[in-house]
Amino acid sequence: MELRILGPVEAWHGDDRVALSGSKVHTVLAALLLARGRVVSDARLSALLWGWDPPATANAQIYTYISRLRKHLGDEVEIVRQQPGYRFVANSSRTDLHRFEELAQQGRDCLQRKDFERAGELLRAALDLWQGPALANATEHLQDVERQPLEEARTRTLENRIDADLALGRHEQVTGELTALVAQLPTHERLRAQLMTALYRCGRQADALLTYHEGRKVLAEQLGVDPGAALVLTYQAVLGGELGLESPAPITSGRYPEVPAMLPPDIDDFIGRRAELAVLTSMIAPTGDTNSWRSRRFLLTGMAGIGKTALAVHAAHASAGCYPDGQLYVDLRGTDGAPRDACDVLVVLLRALGEPALDGSRTAPDDLEELVRLYRTRTSGKRLLIVLDNAVSELQLDPLLPGSAEAAVLVTCHTQLARVAGACTIALPPLDDDDAMDLLASAADRPRIAADRDAAADLVAYCAGLPLALRIVGARLASRPHWPAAWLARRLADPWDRLAELSFGDLSVSEVLLRSMRLLDRGARSMLATLGGVGTGPFSVLWAATRCGTSEAEAEVGLESLVDAALLEISGVDREGRLQYHCHELVRLYAATQGHPNNTTPSVPRLCAHAAK
The missing domain is CATH 1.10.10.10 (Winged helix-like DNA-binding domain superfamily/Winged helix DNA-binding domain)
Structure with a gap:
């Protein structure tokens, strides 16, 4: 359509x-x-x-x-x-x-x-x-x-199209068009400058000068202002005979420096994370002291679907006014979950910054060293806010960090990264029940949720504080006004059906967890599948070693790799000082499907079948 x-x-x-x-x-x-x-x-x-x-x-x-x-x-x-x-x-x-x-x-x-x-x-x-x-x-x-x-x-x-035509020597073809446009928009200085350029190149210098003087009179009478710098420069270029094809007019030079504004749209119904947002925005925003422009690098970590990108984008919008040289944003993960090549990312960022050297003759697209040099030159001394979303590793991230302290960098990632963890690292936990209920009500329909608080409480419990899951449930209810909340709660009650139900449109809890799984080696994936039967309480390395049939040392290595992938978290220590691990409820269910004899992976047909019910 x-x-x-x-x-x-x-x-x-x-x-x-x-x-x-x-x-x-x-x-x-x-x-x-x-x-x-x-x-x-x-x-x-x-x-x-x-x-x-x-x-x-x-x-x-x-x-x-x-x-x-x-x-x-x-x-x-x-x-x-x-x-x-x-x-x-x-x-x-x-x-x-x-x-x-x-x-x-x-x-x-x-x-x-x-x-x-x-x-x-x-x-x-x-x-x-x-x-x-x-x-x-x-x-x-x-x-x-x-x-x-x-x-x-x-x-x-x-x-812009007229600029291209003028650069190609098509001044005779565009003169009539420009004359009509200037008559329609007499105070539009760029069009008037283009008309002056076209007239001059057609051998009509006197008409070009007359066009300027007419424009100056219109601006004075209608707006009470003098011509801007660009129009004055064009006038001077006409007087000096500097508007030949080999010397384009100053206003039509082919360079249009713009302040990049690449942030995704802000989230209208951003809910929760008040403490984290307050800390993040207070540290991103400079204090005004010239010495306050210290290195600003921030890291948001947490499991897939926990809302890292939403918080990063919201905080970036709240702080954008402190960075007058622009805001850059790039997703460092491809649509298949694989990390994007640093060269490709740098080309995107450099083009947003107006870098003219990406024409193949001076910079090859795969010349990482040269692209990094251009990037750090372009960002040097600029007050930029750079959001690098879904970073996978330090190897991927290192070329994308600017060299100067004036730029702030906000990175989201599943795990800790030494390159950005020094200044400020925020690990996002699941939402508490009050914020989770508020998010569900915002995504669905507040009167509808308020009308059946018991069913809503069940939905919140089944989503286990994961914002992605709550938004999916809210979106499903919003798209089906005739569905009672209790009816959807009953569908989510069966643990084996829950992940299949937590899918709507292009949103899927299973898919985001699968992307995290793909970053694990075979041993860690096997351990997670074996741990799928663990309850909601904490467990120790010894328990995991016994369940997986490995030594404690091997189990600890595997558990730490799962922590690094944000598929497990350390919940504390026991009385003997041994680390205790905790598995998020939805990760536990996903892991159980990996080890279940009939569900080695959450299949797409199964998800589609449930979503259609």
Whole structure:
């Protein structure tokens, strides 16, 4: 399915347009798409539909519009009820906005590398996605809020495409287009500078100068300001005869330094972790003393699904204002759970930092030493906040650490890493029952959870404080308004079915635990499977050695490797001073499936079958 908002709001199945009627339905669809996977509250939908004067039946009407969308759009997308509103899950569907942004970014990258031919192709393809004014058949309330940013993005892309054309000597072809654009947007200085460049290269120096003076008058009369530095530089270049093809105009030089902002969207309903968040944000934020720019490296550890990424992203957003040179983010693990190559990661980070040397002639993509040099040069002296998510090892991490103290680095990993553990390390435990209940209620529906506290308490207990499990349960309830909480609790009550039930969409507790398992050697995997029958209480090295049929020394090595992988934790010492280990309830169940004769691994068909019930 293709979903469009760059023009009229539309949905298409192949060559067939989906019949959506009325501006209200189109507005709800557009609002959900523009949220990019975040929850759109009922209050925001009401404001976008009716402005300041919503009807008394606003919530009921919103529910009706959502029902119509679900009916017409079918199973290719999901519209999930998630307090305080609705969230759109695109699944395999495509949006023209996402494609536009992807092509526009690729075009900018080519422009920075001075690959002008390819840049022009990509930017034209991006602009061709527009079918008229954005959100044309939505309400005026939505248009007032959302149309201007979209049109600004389109204008920037158009300017970049014109820069590519000018660099390729196509000044005669773009002069007419630029003349019309400047008439439409008389205060837009970059377009005016481009028109001056095109006119000069067409041998019309006098017209180029006249264009500048007209612009200066418009800016003074309409805005009360003088021309900006870029327009003045273009004017001086016209006077000095410096706008030939071999010397592009200052404003169209092909370099567009931008402050990188790569953080994923913040979590609207972030719950819990108050103590950890307070410690983390207080240490990330500088005090203002020039000596306070000491090395800032932070490590969040914990088992898979415990919420390391959520806390890191939330803390990074809270502290972003302290890092004016930008925020970088990269996931160091591939979709299959394997560690990403450091060279590939460095190329992503360097491009975000505006590094022009990645053109193959000066820097090979697999030249790690040169990429590290460029990266540390680019980050030197800059106040950057860098989030390195899902680190696997120090070998992978070391090339990605900047050399200067001004940049703060926040790393998430299952285990301790000496490179970042020195300053601040926070090991995340499972959520306590109060925060777990709050997270479940936020992900599902608070009145619905409050109506059956006993069943909700059972659901919380079965999730064992794991945020991922709680979000899955909440999402399943939100997507099925007719399901009683007690009914889902009964499905989770059987330990052998529990992991299969803790799966929804692309979220799965078994899958994240499997990724942790893949990092273990054969001996550690075997030990974990053997320990699957251990109860919820702590156990010693001696107990593990007896159960696994090994020496205490061998058992201790295996247990420590499981601790390093965050599949076990040390719970304390006994009266004799011997270490005691503890296995999280869901890890224990997963380990039991590894050792169960009928379940050597949690099978996908089994998970799918249960999820469909």
